[in-house]
Amino acid sequence: MAEHNRRDLEDGIERDLERRLTYAGYLRLDTLLSAQAPVSQEAYHDEMLFIIQHQVSELWMKLAIHELQAALRLLREDKVGQLLKVLARVKQIQHQLYEQWGVLETMTPYEYLKFRDQLGPASGFQSLQYRLLEFLLGNKHADMLDVFAHDPDGQARLRAVLEAPSLYDETLRWLARKGHDVPQASLERDWTQPHERDEALLPVFERIYRDPEQHWPEYHLCETLVDMEENFQLWRFRHMKTVERIIGHRRGTGGSSGVGFLKKALDLTFFPELLDVRAQLG
Numbered sequence: 001m002a003e004h005n006r007r008d009l010e011d012g013i014e015r016d017l018e019r020r021l022t023y024a025g026y027l028r029l030d031t032l033l034s035a036q037a038p039v040s041q042e043a044y045h046d047e048m049l050f051i052i053q054h055q056v057s058e059l060w061m062k063l064a065i066h067e068l069q070a071a072l073r074l075l076r077e078d079k080v081g082q083l084l085k086v087l088a089r090v091k092q093i094q095h096q097l098y099e100q101w102g103v104l105e106t107m108t109p110y111e112y113l114k115f116r117d118q119l120g121p122a123s124g125f126q127s128l129q130y131r132l133l134e135f136l137l138g139n140k141h142a143d144m145l146d147v148f149a150h151d152p153d154g155q156a157r158l159r160a161v162l163e164a165p166s167l168y169d170e171t172l173r174w175l176a177r178k179g180h181d182v183p184q185a186s187l188e189r190d191w192t193q194p195h196e197r198d199e200a201l202l203p204v205f206e207r208i209y210r211d212p213e214q215h216w217p218e219y220h221l222c223e224t225l226v227d228m229e230e231n232f233q234l235w236r237f238r239h240m241k242t243v244e245r246i247i248g249h250r251r252g253t254g255g256s257s258g259v260g261f262l263k264k265a266l267d268l269t270f271f272p273e274l275l276d277v278r279a280q281l282g
């Protein structure tokens with residue numbers, strides 16, 4: 001039991017931090033914590049929540065991109081054990097991202113509508129990091145580059161990812177190197193296009209899923225991709241439900257129809273054959 005319910009500070013604890021690396025200095029907290037600038041003059045209470053939820057999401061997305069780019073390098077080098085560890089981290093980041101919706105959902109329409117008008121045409125649709133994530137996972141769409149014409153550096157980053165193979169493309173190329181009979185059309189193609197469901201891939205996955213023990217690294221990677229797709233869909237779904245309860249069926253500030261447009265994204269799929277193969281088993 002602590003005497004007087006107080007923990008004594010130990011002698012070794014650093015107290016003289018003048019001109020030394022500190023917590024706040026290392027983490028640039030001056031920059032980070034002064035980056036919450038409400039657009040509303042009236043200082044509406046809930047705008048702080050709105051800004052911080054976005055900023056935290058962007059930070060997690062930054063880490064997810066960093067990890068996915070490492071994942072792609074590892075996959076190209078056939079280092080699948082290391083790759084799986086990286087993807088386990090990405091999955092945890094995705095949990096943080098979709099669990100966060102509960103915080104924003106505490107904002108009511110009354111609270112949001114007080115400052116919504118002042119957001120102008122700004123919208124999450126213009127999130128570069130979100131689009132990088134979608135492209136890395138394979139939901140390619142060249143028209144999205146237009147949205148970043150105002151930001152040439154961002155647009156160039158997005159174009160580079162658009163033109164490179166996605167995580168699924170690299171997975172299929174790795175499977176081919178492991179001796180699986182992946183059709184040539186999946187190994188060399190125009191990477192700027194999204195992957196389209198291809199029945200010819202089903203036998204490849206059937207072979208893996210019918211005998212997991214013989215193909216354990218392949219099986220483990222496939223199941224990890226399925227987890228990641230589900231996590232991504234959970235983010236999309238919870239965003240859509242949050243939007244529905246806060247603005248109903250209004251148009252979005254970004255110019256789309258709003259909830260209807262977000263619902264359409266739920267029909268998109270990154271790794272269709274990995275879900276299709278399930279119906280082939282047994």
Ligand code: HEM
Binds near residue numbers: 053057125126242243
């Ligand atoms: C009150 C909260 C929110 C509302 C009402 C809302 C509303 C919308 C709407 C209506 C769209 C469709 C595009 C448009 O016309 O604007 C959209 C897209 C988007 N929002 Fe939000 N949003 C909210 C919070 C967030 C948060 C916290 C994030 C996190 C970064 C986010 C990220 C995105 C992304 C990435 C898109 C593009 C989705 C896609 O392309 O399918 N939104 N949002």
Ligand SMILES: N[C@@H](CC(=O)c1ccccc1NC=O)C(=O)O
Binds near residue numbers: 125254
């Ligand atoms: N599209 C939202 C506005 C919005 O949520 C937003 C505005 C500025 C920056 C990020 C946003 N987040 C997601 O779309 C709306 O239509 O109300």
